[in-house]
Amino acid sequence: MQFPDYRPRRLRKNENFRRMIRETKLSADNLIYPLFVVPGTKVKNPIAFMPGNFQMSVDYIVPEAARMKTLGIPAILLFGIPEKKDEIASGALAKDGIIQRAVREIKNKVPDILVITDVCLCEYTSHGHCGMIEKGEVANDLTLAVLAEQAVSHARAGADMVAPSAMMDGQVGAIREGLDEAGFDAVPIMAYSAKYASCFYGPFREAAESAPSFGDRRAYQMDPANSDEAMREIALDVQEGTDIIMVKPALPYLDVIRRAKEEFDLPLAAYNVSGEFAMVKAAAQMGWIDGERAMLESLTAIRRAGAEMIITYFAPEAAQILRK
Ligand code: PBG
Numbered sequence: 001m002q003f004p005d006y007r008p009r010r011l012r013k014n015e016n017f018r019r020m021i022r023e024t025k026l027s028a029d030n031l032i033y034p035l036f037v038v039p040g041t042k043v044k045n046p047i048a049f050m051p052g053n054f055q056m057s058v059d060y061i062v063p064e065a066a067r068m069k070t071l072g073i074p075a076i077l078l079f080g081i082p083e084k085k086d087e088i089a090s091g092a093l094a095k096d097g098i099i100q101r102a103v104r105e106i107k108n109k110v111p112d113i114l115v116i117t118d119v120c121l122c123e124y125t126s127h128g129h130c131g132m133i134e135k136g137e138v139a140n141d142l143t144l145a146v147l148a149e150q151a152v153s154h155a156r157a158g159a160d161m162v163a164p165s166a167m168m169d170g171q172v173g174a175i176r177e178g179l180d181e182a183g184f185d186a187v188p189i190m191a192y193s194a195k196y197a198s199c200f201y202g203p204f205r206e207a208a209e210s211a212p213s214f215g216d217r218r219a220y221q222m223d224p225a226n227s228d229e230a231m232r233e234i235a236l237d238v239q240e241g242t243d244i245i246m247v248k249p250a251l252p253y254l255d256v257i258r259r260a261k262e263e264f265d266l267p268l269a270a271y272n273v274s275g276e277f278a279m280v281k282a283a284a285q286m287g288w289i290d291g292e293r294a295m296l297e298s299l300t301a302i303r304r305a306g307a308e309m310i311i312t313y314f315a316p317e318a319a320q321i322l323r324k
Contacts, residue, residue: 024304026296028072028322032116032269033315035076036207037061037102039083049203049278051285053313055081058102065110071319075114077163077311078102079208082124088132089124092150100157107158116190117154119147119164119175128205128212130166130220138220143168148178155184163246165192167220173240188243190269194230194256195248197221200275207274230256231263238264244309249273251298254305261306270307272298277313292321 011017036047036055043057056064065076080099082091091097103115121143122130131143143166151162162179164171172191179187197218205211222229234245245264247257248271257270280298284291295314302310312318 024300026300026303026318026322028315028319029074030299030303030308030310031073031315031319032075032077032309032311033068033073034079034311034313035061035064036079036081037098038081039098047203047207049282050207050274050313051281052317053207055207058098058105061102062105062109065106065113065115068316068319069110069113071316072323073113073315073319075116075160076106077116077118079118080123081209085124085126087126089121089146089150092121092124092146093153095153095156097153100153103154103157103159114160115158116161116163117151117159119151119154119162119171120166121146121150122166122210122212123208127214128210129215130217131168138168140168140170140220144170144174147171148174151175151189152178152182152184155179155182155187159187161188161190161243163190163192165195165248167192167195167217167222169236170240172237172242176241189241190244190246191237191242192248192271193234193237193242193245194253194260195221195246196224196253198224198249198252198273198275200249200252200273203274203278224252227256227259231259234260234264238266242266244269246271246311247307249276250302250305250307250310251276254301257302257305257307267309268307269309269311270302270305272302272310272312272314274313280314292317296321 011021038055040057041059044060045055047053082098099117106115120130122128129138131138154162244267246269247253250270250272261268280294283289
């Protein structure tokens with residue numbers, strides 16, 4: 001194709017042409033909304049750096065789930081902040097734990113929205129690490145049994161899908177086995193397969209009150225410089241039986257999303273994380289960019305890179321616009 005025979009501008013002339021040849025479609029179907037559940041009643045704490053997002057008690061989470069359903073969003077992803085944190089993350093496994101209660105209530109009152117739960121210990125441990133500590137280090141194999149138990153407990157409460165994010169080796173296999181043994185062979189896993197040790201999680205750690213009290217997460221989350229390794233991580237999760245693979249964060253890792261799309265034949269999710277959200281919001285508040293357009297362009301770019309699902313704090317705002 002060569003100019004002047006091919007003139008790409010012919011098909012850009014007006015919105016009808018542009019609509020007709022548009023390759024990537026963004027809809028509410030693609031969106032998953034993260035929610036933070038806290039103890040108590042009538043609690044709605046604004047989250048610093050994440051305007052429009054709140055920590056909410058179960059009584060407020062239920063109507064929020066109903067609102068997402070009305071907006072056409074198919075799924076929510078729950079993070080829980082327990083009453084008390086301890087060394088061994090007991091709050092993660094309690095039958096009446098924060099997530100277990102939230103899931104039961106939501107499934108009871110808003111049955112027709114998918115409830116996905118975060119399976120990780122960092123929200124529940126006093127030290128803020130994603131696994132059990134032994135000799136000052138996050139102990140991989142010791143953590144696996146706890147993650148499996150946590151996943152089973154979420155499934156028992158009625159979770160539609162579990163999303164392990166601890167980045168322990170073998171976590172998907174351990175959770176799959178745990179679920180199957182407990183009779184939950186029909187509950188799928190959405191694995192945070194390529195999860196990077198990213199500074200873009202900063203605002204989330206405020207929201208989940210889960211910043212590590214010593215060290216950082218670089219001994220279990222991935223080095224941002226690597227993408228071949230991401231393919232090995234994903235391959236492991238596929239072997240261990242994950243149903244959905246995920247790349248996280250999204251925007252700085254669009255190349256990894258694209259590679260995952262090309263190399264693996266499984267549904268692909270991307271997590272447009274708290275820091276990505278905060279950057280757009282902050283710049284928009286300053287009047288430096290058009291926040292709405294930046295949001296839609298970002299989400300479209302993540303879809304174009306290859307993700308079918310986008311976990312994003314923009315979900316309700318975007319869904320509202322996309323409905324028009
Ligand atoms: C860990 C977890 C994190 C996020 C989701 N799950 C934080 C971390 O690894 O420190 C971050 C999500 C975001 O930044 O929006 N359970």
